[in-house]
Amino acid sequence: MTEMTYAQAARLGLQEEMARDPLVWALGEDLGFEGGMAGQYKGLQAEFGDDRIVDTPISESTIMGAAVGAALAGTRPIAEMRFSDFAMCAVSELVNQGAKARYMFGGQGRVPMVARMPIGIRGGIAAQHSQSPEAWYAHTPGLVVVTPATPADNRGLLKASIRCDDPVVYMEHKGLWGMVGEVDENDQEPIPLGVAATIRSGSDITIVSWAAQVGVAAEAADALAADGISADVIDLRTLYPWDRDAVMNSAARTGRLLVVHEAVRVGGFGGEIAAEVAETLGVPVARLGGERIPIPFSIPLEEAYKIKADRIAARVKRMLA
Amino acid sequence: MPVSSNLANEPARVVEMFRKMLLIRAFEEAAGQAFHDGHVRGSVHQYIGEESIAVGICANLRDDDFLTSNHRGHGHSIAKGAHPRAMMLELFGRVGGTSNGKGGSMHIADFSVGMLGANGVIADGCTISVGAAQAIRLLKQDRIVVNFIGDGGINRGPFMEALNWAKVYELPVLFVCENNQIAASTTTRLVTAGEGIAKRAESFGIPAATIDGNDLFEVDSTTARVVAEIRNGSGPQLIQAMTYRLRGHFAHDPAAYRDPRELEAALGREPMVRTEAWLLENGVGADEIAALKAEVDDEIAGYVDEALNAPWPDGSLAFTDVQDVGAPEYPGEGR
């Protein structure tokens, strides 16, 4: 086991996949010298050449559209968007083209690309650099949506996403770049898409979350444990397809479900999971998500948006009362 | 409104513009320091070394002319008339900031002086400028719109769409491209095809002037002419102002990708030094300049002090100004 950050783990995963498959390449702004926003591409241009780590103009639509074209033409591109907020400049290329090409053309082609677009609050980067639009993409037929929450997952899930023959929206959380965790460098296997991880075991309630909010949910579970309440905490890891079996089995056992995400609650993906569980199992469900406001800049305003552990714990207690 | 193409005959006006440049420089130095001291979060893109462009352009605008800016917007805002006190409070996230702390560095705006906003998304200001110009036409006003864009930004589609549109409808837009030859860590020459921005504009039939952006006099005279023409119905025009970004992309970027000799050479051509040299040659005393600098530094230091001690906004403020219909309610602290 090696300790490394979430960013370093992503770099390792990409490096391994690029070494393994010469068809894998990445394109985006400032990938070469800078090595990406968090060093997740650091040194890879030197190692693999500038036709595999391609520095692009500030042209998001073409970065995404070119990835679609390059995927249709037989390679496995990674379109780096830096922020999911900037990927919004390329939604048509991803949603109208990449997600639908295989279907519209009757299965003649595949789009094995990764649209890499970090989400979330990093602290003080405000309304146009902090959004979590994962539900938009989970809503779009044709797309796989992945949200790693740990360094090991950011290596293993990235590897699986690169090997996936479908277009994958890969959403690292910007607040996790510096998170340190254990990574088994000897185990080169990808982590399968669509398989959740149970990170706390419990019997009173099921808490489902993803990305940076998983850590907050775990913190809440630890606080609840001190009060004699045991929570099953599930990190979904892949939002689409989400691990129904893991969530249903747990919720059937605990009899209650709370979904927590940083993204805005209204229209958030938590609603989908809660509704499915309620329809299938008839157990009580609840959601916690951001209020429907843009992410503000100033500390107390940003704090007012966040879902903290004490709020999660309080919600759980209300459900159990 | 001072419209002059002969700034060299008006030393008093040069002093006034120099003071604005000093104000921007002092603001940016203070903002960078506050960032390093941990008082300002997020990204602070300093305008250091490009002050003559914003000041030379905005000195030729009316208060009611519109301006759209980009991520490097502090200088544009101050030059257009936004108050540095409110801007500093905004960077610190405090009550009294231009957005009461909602926006921060990349979202500074002051609609009272036509400053329609900095922007966190490259080139998105281009299309907004076109829209503001459409409104001007609809309302039969004689305002104009200025859009600041970087040399990296010209490779995004919205820039090309905005150029085309502005020319098709002969809109009163002045595009100002601040060509500092770099976009974050990327040398823009390496990712830009053709002969550059001026040729790009000309291919749409838009007149383009390439000038030394660090020469306050050239910026002023070119802008005076171009603004008068646009106001008289010339349709859109573009000014490419050549300049150099003296600091990193943002305050926490050491710019290690740059050859130090390049920076050294640029320091000799930077606008503060050149404007100051002109003043000294034209009868303004060194003591007068020193006094001006001290006054501006004091002013900015006062704003920093004030910002440090200003109240934080209440969490409930995060829930205001979202929308009228379906406005969110503040759920309170004890959710």
Ligand SMILES: Cc1ncc(C[n+]2csc(CCOP(=O)(O)OP(=O)(O)O)c2C)c(N)n1
């Ligand atoms: C659509 C979009 N893509 C990428 C970014 C990230 N970004 C912020 S500033 C910048 C470089 C801009 O360079 P330039 O336009 O030359 O302006 P300068 O910083 O040199 O003033 C980049 C890539 C962004 N803000 N928006």
Ligand SMILES: [Mg+2]
């Ligand atoms: Mg530039």
